[in-house]
Amino acid sequence: MIECNDLGRRFGTVRAVDAVSFAVSGDVVILGPSGSGKSTLLRLIAGLEIPDTGTIALDGAVVSQAGWALSPHRRNISCMFQMPALWPHMTVAENVRFAMGASRNGSADRLDALLEGAAITPLADRYPREISGGEARRVALVRALAREAQYLLLDEPLLNLNRELKDRMFDLLQEEQRRTGAVLVYITHDLEEADQIPATVLRMAGGRLVEGPE
Amino acid sequence: MDRVSAAGILRGGPLLPLFLLLFLGAVFGPLCALVFITAQYIPGNLPDVIALLVPAGRRLGLLLSSVALAAAVAGAGTVIGLLAGSLLWDLREGVWSRARWLVVVLAPVPAFLYAQAWMAVCALLATAGSVAAWVPAGWVLSFWVQLGAVLPIAVGLCMLAMASVDIPSIEAARVVAPDITVFRRIVVPIAAPALGACAGLLFLLSITDYSVPTLFSVNVYALEIFAEFSASSEPARALLLAIPLLLVTLLVIFATQGRIRNLMEGTGVFQRSASPPEYPRWFAALRYGALGIVVLHAGTLVASLLVTAVTMNRHLPAVANASGDIGVSFGIGIAAAVCCLPIAYAAATMMNRSGRQGGVWWLLCIAPLAVPSPLVGIGLIVLWNSLLPAGIYGTAAMPVLAALARFAPVAALILLAQLRHIDPLLTDAARVFQRGVVRTWVQVRLPLLAPGLVAAACMVFALSAGELGATLLVIPPGLETVTIRMYNYLHYGSSGAVAGLGLVMTVLMLAAGGVAVAAMRGWSRLMTGRPSSHGAGGDTG
Numbered sequence: 208m209i210e211c212n213d214l215g216r217r218f219g220t221v222r223a224v225d226a227v228s229f230a231v232s233g234d235v236v237i238l239g240p241s242g243s244g245k246s247t248l249l250r251l252i253a254g255l256e257i258p259d260t261g262t263i264a265l266d267g268a269v270v271s272q273a274g275w276a277l278s279p280h281r282r283n284i285s286c287m288f289q290m291p292a293l294w295p296h297m298t299v300a301e302n303v304r305f306a307m308g309a310s311r312n313g314s315a316d317r318l319d320a321l322l323e324g325a326a327i328t329p330l331a332d333r334y335p336r337e338i339s340g341g342e343a344r345r346v347a348l349v350r351a352l353a354r355e356a357q358y359l360l361l362d363e364p365l366l367n368l369n370r371e372l373k374d375r376m377f378d379l380l381q382e383e384q385r386r387t388g389a390v391l392v393y394i395t396h397d398l399e400e401a402d403q404i405p406a407t408v409l410r411m412a413g414g415r416l417v418e419g420p421e
Numbered sequence: 422m423d424r425v426s427a428a429g430i431l432r433g434g435p436l437l438p439l440f441l442l443l444f445l446g447a448v449f450g451p452l453c454a455l456v457f458i459t460a461q462y463i464p465g466n467l468p469d470v471i472a473l474l475v476p477a478g479r480r481l482g483l484l485l486s487s488v489a490l491a492a493a494v495a496g497a498g499t500v501i502g503l504l505a506g507s508l509l510w511d512l513r514e515g516v517w518s519r520a521r522w523l524v525v526v527l528a529p530v531p532a533f534l535y536a537q538a539w540m541a542v543c544a545l546l547a548t549a550g551s552v553a554a555w556v557p558a559g560w561v562l563s564f565w566v567q568l569g570a571v572l573p574i575a576v577g578l579c580m581l582a583m584a585s586v587d588i589p590s591i592e593a594a595r596v597v598a599p600d601i602t603v604f605r606r607i608v609v610p611i612a613a614p615a616l617g618a619c620a621g622l623l624f625l626l627s628i629t630d631y632s633v634p635t636l637f638s639v640n641v642y643a644l645e646i647f648a649e650f651s652a653s654s655e656p657a658r659a660l661l662l663a664i665p666l667l668l669v670t671l672l673v674i675f676a677t678q679g680r681i682r683n684l685m686e687g688t689g690v691f692q693r694s695a696s697p698p699e700y701p702r703w704f705a706a707l708r709y710g711a712l713g714i715v716v717l718h719a720g721t722l723v724a725s726l727l728v729t730a731v732t733m734n735r736h737l738p739a740v741a742n743a744s745g746d747i748g749v750s751f752g753i754g755i756a757a758a759v760c761c762l763p764i765a766y767a768a769a770t771m772m773n774r775s776g777r778q779g780g781v782w783w784l785l786c787i788a789p790l791a792v793p794s795p796l797v798g799i800g801l802i803v804l805w806n807s808l809l810p811a812g813i814y815g816t817a818a819m820p821v822l823a824a825l826a827r828f829a830p831v832a833a834l835i836l837l838a839q840l841r842h843i844d845p846l847l848t849d850a851a852r853v854f855q856r857g858v859v860r861t862w863v864q865v866r867l868p869l870l871a872p873g874l875v876a877a878a879c880m881v882f883a884l885s886a887g888e889l890g891a892t893l894l895v896i897p898p899g900l901e902t903v904t905i906r907m908y909n910y911l912h913y914g915s916s917g918a919v920a921g922l923g924l925v926m927t928v929l930m931l932a933a934g935g936v937a938v939a940a941m942r943g944w945s946r947l948m949t950g951r952p953s954s955h956g957a958g959g960d961t962g
Binding site: 250253254255256257276278279280284285286288290292293294295296305306308347350354 | 587589590592593594595596597598599600606607610611613695696698699
């Protein structure tokens with residue numbers, strides 16, 4: 208259960224997230240155009256931003272409030288950002304293994320299965336600088352899945368992938384989600400993509416929630 | 422983006438070849454003169470040559486102890502710089518958020534001013550009965566003072582190293598691991614090239630400096646070069662004697678040169694994660710301990726200056742006596758700063774080019790950093806007294822040339838950093854809309870380059886005014902710089918007489934450092950719309 212109450216985050220004079228309140232149990236899709244505050248909301252939920260106002264609670268426990276945020280790694284979350292953000296000094300396999308470390312499921316079999324699922328097995332020993340942008344996005348998604356956290360926060364995970372890869376990654380995502388039971392927080396601006404996910408839909412515009420459960 | 426684009430528009434125009442030639446002449450002329458005269462010396466003196474080239478016995482011990490001292494300073498400086506720098510980097514509110522800039526402002530203060538401050542502290546402690554036996558001396562005190570002198574540079578470079586780690590990489594790791602693991606497994610490895618560059622630079626600064634060790638009766642190899650020349654008046658012997666040290670410094674340069682080059686890369690926007698990291702107590706204590714050491718050194722310097730300022734009436738005669746020297750130092754600093762800008766800019770544009778050309782110029786600009794200062798002075802004497810007796814030797818131009826030879830490459834590196842932080846699109850746009858060369862220069866190129874030019878000029882001014890190793894050899898009869906006067910006073914134990922001069926020097930250095938920092942901060946504000954000390958979180962809306 209994710210509960211946000213009167214959540215606000217301002218950058219200078221810009222209210223990136225403005226008085227957002229909702230309570231959702233189960234998966235959620237956050238829709239909205241560029242600059243609507245989706246990514247900031249996701250970063251607030253991840254604990255990477257500290258709210259100026261309001262609270263965030265995960266499963267009833269307050270994890271963020273004005274001026275304070277519980278460390279990201281204590282929230283039992285996993286995250287994929289808009290940028291792949293792969294660690295440049297680690298190979299693809301090491302990137303994924305680092306994320307697995309905390310989940311106590313860092314077995315070689317699981318790593319192989321994830322890489323296979325995303326069709327990136329041949330890239331395992333390559334460094335981020337040696338792979339393409341699309342491949343990097345797939346690695347980033349696999350890394351997020353490898354964590355097996357309770358909440359899976361994904362910011363435009365399938366952006367710029369072709370149809371075939373989109374379908375493949377979507378299948379992998381659903382399969383992993385079924386297996387781990389993770390709650391999905393999925394950010395997109397693509398209506399078609401949003402329709403594929405059976406989840407509560409929140410629409411944002413200008414930092415505010417314009418559609419969704421109160 | 423391709424750097425060639427920026428290099429193309431920012432190249433120095435028709436004057437470029439002339440300035441490049443002047444750069445090469447100023448920086449490599451003295452060395453080439455030394456090599457020329459040494460080549461003449463070698464045939465008739467082979468046994469001597471071999472004895473000088475291969476350090477053995479006392480000289481080997483001296484070389485090893487010099488390397489050990491420099492390695493200790495570089496290692497401790499980098500570790501303390503990393504810990505204190507990372508703490509200052511994370512502090513985002515209140516007075517401490519600005520403290521990082523205060524630390525960096527101290528960077529140009531010469532090491533012997535720290536020596537003066539710590540000598541006063543030690544003298545005070547020596548009179549304090551039971552503590553007297555514990556007052557450090559010799560190697561330990563030399564290490565401590567050199568460490569204090571390089572810490573502002575170390576902290577500054579380590580903060581640059583932190584800036585080279587992009588925030589998404591850190592945030593992606595923070596989601597899956599504790600902050601201490603993120604620091605150890607992500608931040609340090611990604612920043613490692615920049616940290617290696619920092620350690621390399623501190624090593625070079627330490628091993629080529631003899632002013633501080635000799636004040637504490639510690640003999641070092643750099644002084645041996647000076648002593649050999651003083652004793653034999655034979656430049657070739659000084660160069661041959663210096664070659665083992667040169668090999669060490671060149672090794673360090675080549676091991677870290679790519680890393681220093683990487684340090685020039687980056688976004689130019691100083692970013693931090695929006696939510697502060699949470700470290701275990703032991704690590705937090707380490708970071709505060711490291712910052713404590715930085716503050717202790719800076720505080721000791723400032724306290725000694727404050728005591729001097731309060732009792733300035735007592736020091737006024739010494740300052741008045743040295744007013745001519747102050748003018749000479751100021752003049753050398755200004756002349757070197759002005760002269761170095763065009764030639765350093767030309768070298769920076771060449772370094773900024775991609776491919777082999779850029780690589781060659783990169784090597785040409787960093788290799789001089791490995792040359793001990795006495796060699797530069799000796800080379801200048803050979804060049805202008807023996808090989809090209811053009812009336813320059815024995816004039817005030819000599820210390821300016823010494824400063825150019827030593828610090829033009831430093832200015833070139835600062836300008837390269839500036840060139841690399843200019844968005845190539847800005848210069849491409851200027852190229853498209855160019856309305857005459859002069860107008861484009863004045864309206865586009867100079868404003869974009871201005872902070873780098875100001876920073877480079879200030880740095881060269883401060884370094885030149887405080888230079889000792891080469892100036893000591895080339896200063897003409899009848900002239901003296903404040904640094905030489907202070908060094909002589911300190912060397913002969915009249916530390917009381919240097920207090921007022923130390924204050925004057927430090928004010929000069931701090932003013933230069935302050936202007937440089939203000940220029941860079943102003944530029945950062947211009948480029949990002951906010952001061953550079955603010956976090957990146959504000960951009961993520």
